[in-house]
Amino acid sequence: MVVSYTDCVKLLAFSLFVVAASGFYRNMPLVPFDEGYTHLFGNDNLVVHRDGKSVHLSLDERTGSGFVSHDLYLHGFFSASIKLPADYTAGVVVAFYMSNGDIFEKNHDEIDFEFLGNIRGKDWRIQTNVYGNGSTNIGREERYNLWFDPSDGFHQYSILWTDSQIIFYVDSVPIREFKRTASMGGDFPSKPMSLYATIWDGSDWATNGGKYRVNYKYAPYVTEFSDFILHGCAVDPIEQSSSRCDTTTQGSEESIPTGVTPMQRIKMDNFRTKHMTYSYCYDQIRYKVPPSECVINPLESQRLKVYDPVTFGGSHRRHGKRHHRSRTSRSEAANAI
Ligand SMILES: *[C@@H]1O[C@H](CO)[C@@H](O)[C@H](O)[C@H]1NC(C)=O
Secondary structure, three states: OOOOOHHHHHHHHHHHHHOOOOOOOOOOOOOOHHEEEEEOOOOOEEEOOOOOEEEEEEOOOOEEEEEOOOOEEEEEEEEEEEEEOOOOOEOOOOOEEOOOOOOOOOOOOOOEEOOOOOOOOOOOOEEEEOOOOOOOOOOOOEOOOOOOOOEEEEEEEEEEEOOOEEEEEOOOOOEEEEEEOHHHHHHOOOOOOOEEEEEOOOOHOOOOOOOOOOOOHOOOOEEEEEEEEEEEEEEEOOOHHHHOOOOOOOOOOOOOOOOOOOOHHHHHHHHHHHHHEEEEHHHOOOOOOOOOOOOOHHHHHHHHHHOOOOOOOOOOOOOOOOOOOHHHHHHHHHOOO
16 A cells, blocks of 8 residues: 555645635645646647646547546545537537446446537537446436536536545536435445546437538637646545545635535526536436436426427446547437537
8 A cells, every 4th residue: 555645744745835726626736737647648738837737638629638647545525627629519528527437347437527518609618527447338417507608718527536436516606416325236336436528529329310520611629628636535546435535624725515504595496497408317218217316396397398398318428548538329419419
């Protein structure tokens, strides 16, 4: 066992690099790109900006691009400010996510933010998803539109992962609270994961008759990432048991969220009422019986029917290539565009 506690301490040392984050978590240490991340694919389509704190990733006819964290983390708070490519981005997928698919091929875990392109004049759609221990036959996707144009400027996208819940945030708004339940079993992510950010050509799913393929006339598609927060404990993926890291107690100040506050819950409910367009819990095509954690709300069900009366089939996830990710269902991405 090499890591855990030492790395936690090292992580605290990152606070030496504290810069005032523009967004929600003002006291969180921001990690310079090279400290936290490394190039994953796409050659010079990944460019580290001169300040060392931000990068851009681009997609052109040759390749997409991506980066991955140096370490694997068991629980924590992970965040990046992201600016998405503007204008026509049909078929373009940008993802910010956690996964351990390279280490646990058969039973990997995953926590996803996925941006599923747009066509001019239409909003970007954002999707969140969770897999645990290879539960890829049970997608737990939700989709939303946003209250701003995510290609217009930087917004903060964050994941809080503890052993009892996962919360997704957009800026200061928790948009999804995913609580662990006993009946979920291994479907709740429980092994150390790396952070990833990628941009790639999702034409193969987004196709729908070739209508929504990436159009390289508009390339390069450029997305920018900045304000990296990697607030968790780096652990050895195999010997994770000896890790004693707890994101809610270690680290700086009280700035790490530990759950949804009553005030935030109002915002979250408000967001979900106005902006959620799909939830797996209400997808009667995929789930004759909703997964056990679902609490069905008839009003929500009514609302979602407006967006998505029935739609989308199975999930055709492929394993293996780490950057060909977001392997959620094809028709789904098509619908989202
Ligand atoms: C996770 O998957 C492995 C391999 O399929 C299995 O042996 C193990 O029991 C599962 N763990 C949980 C908590 O379900």
